[in-house]
Amino acid sequence: MTENGRRESEAIRAHVAQTSPALQAFFQAELARAKEVLAGGSDAPSALGVNAGARVAQHLERLAVADAPACSPGCSWCCRGRAVEVLAPEAIAIAEFLAEARSADELAHLRVQLAEASQRARTLDVEQRWREQTPCFFLNAETAECSIYPVRPLVCRLHNSVDRDQCQRASADATQNTPVPRHAAFEILYGLAQSAIIVACLEAGLDARSLEITSAVDIALREPDAGARWARGERVFEPAATPSEPTPAPHMAHRAAQPGLVPTERLVASTNNVARNARKRERRARRNGK
Template identity: 80%
Template sequence: MIERGRGDSQAIRANVAQASPALQAFFQAELERAKEVLAGGAESPSALAESAAARVAQHLERLGVADAPACTRGCSFCCRGRAVEALAPEAIAIAAFLAEARSAGELARLRAQIAEASQRARSLDAERRWREQTPCFFLNTETGACSIYPVRPLVCRLHNSVDRDQCQRASEDMTQNTAVPRHGAYEILYGLAQSAIIVACQDAGLDARSLELTTAVAIALAEPEASARWARGEAIFEPAATQREPALASQAAPRAVQPGLVPPERLAESAHNAARNARKRERKARRSGQR
């Protein structure tokens, strides 16, 4: 069993304890669901992130979140210039998605392509990746569409923007100092769902480190027993492990992608801002109605 990362689990729980009661309850519910999935056996891990993402989407719909992200099909600024990270269950799910309905020959070619892309991904440093705006391997650069969209990692789902033009300006800023305004509700809830998976995996003695996406998927595609081996506690994804810890990663750029929990001060800030903005909209609506 893998014993690394116990500090991350403790840090996540400590941060969540400082969040609002509603967010604590949301995290606890996701944690219990993740533990139930892990208890289901070797075939279950691939459903961890996908089922969590579906619940978050339903939750956001029930909340009637206003000012939804400006992200649309073909808008791919956030899919370039950064190393995309994922958790092991996500890599397993993506590999299964890619292998589905492919012939043996097609699958062999795909494995070779991803293996080659994995070597390149690991050879690029962050500065060069940003300077060249290197696209994610799974991005269709002609259409701007994600080829694994239904099973994309949670970190991709929480990474959003409410201003497409600002995303473009940020992608052209080689200093990486252009901030991108995000929708707090999406960032917080998807971040908490991911953190719950991290804690559940670590509590079960499983590898919950952040993984370089292309390399992790290459491993899962090359090893038919990847899911079972990971569920047994084997460090099968070791070559894909990044230097950053999932719960404690620092922000390298303004509002940059984070592979773990949104810090508690940002949870409080986002909740406060959301409530304040809602009050502003109500006052504006009342004033409009009085005219």
């Protein structure tokens, strides 16, 4: 691990240490899973983000809320005006998904479009992107739905709103900086899962930088064995790296107790208790010879 990687890992761990014991336990469990994968576990590294997203979704299914996210199919306001940043495993997963879902001709055409989009993405600053409400490359213009939804990155999963009309107003007049109320639990849990993957990658000596999505997927599709090379420690995604560094999301934890929400601490704690009780029953059965 590089000195910069060590400092970033320590900063994320210190940030997580300021959250509740239940959230810390959730982070540690996600970190252990990510490290197992990177150490040669049964899953491929490209599954890191997708599997973490699925586990968080299971937690959130148990969440009873009065003000659940208002997001729904065709609602794409948060898919415009922002630079989507992904981690290398997520870019690899998206590339694999696209390669499997398209014919050779379709994939060749997509690669041309991706290359053009990645070149343009490098010319846009944050203000211009927001002012022009530039859509994500993977937003389907006809349906206003995400074309890579099953493998969308964690940063997209944690973006949400509890007021769809407010999202539309914010997008309709980008000069007003209209605030959008977001669901804290989604930000906290997906953010913790993302932070766990970042720490696991850093401590394995792998590139854990934030990558611009179109450039990263373009590289993953174009470069031979990009995923395997990244897993060996090669910085194959260098051209897609963004100036900003990944930011852990646990700083949102203080919002989890807002009115109408089951506190996120209770959400993960109850799930941890279920898993812990199941392990106790298994040990008891083994002792009794069952």
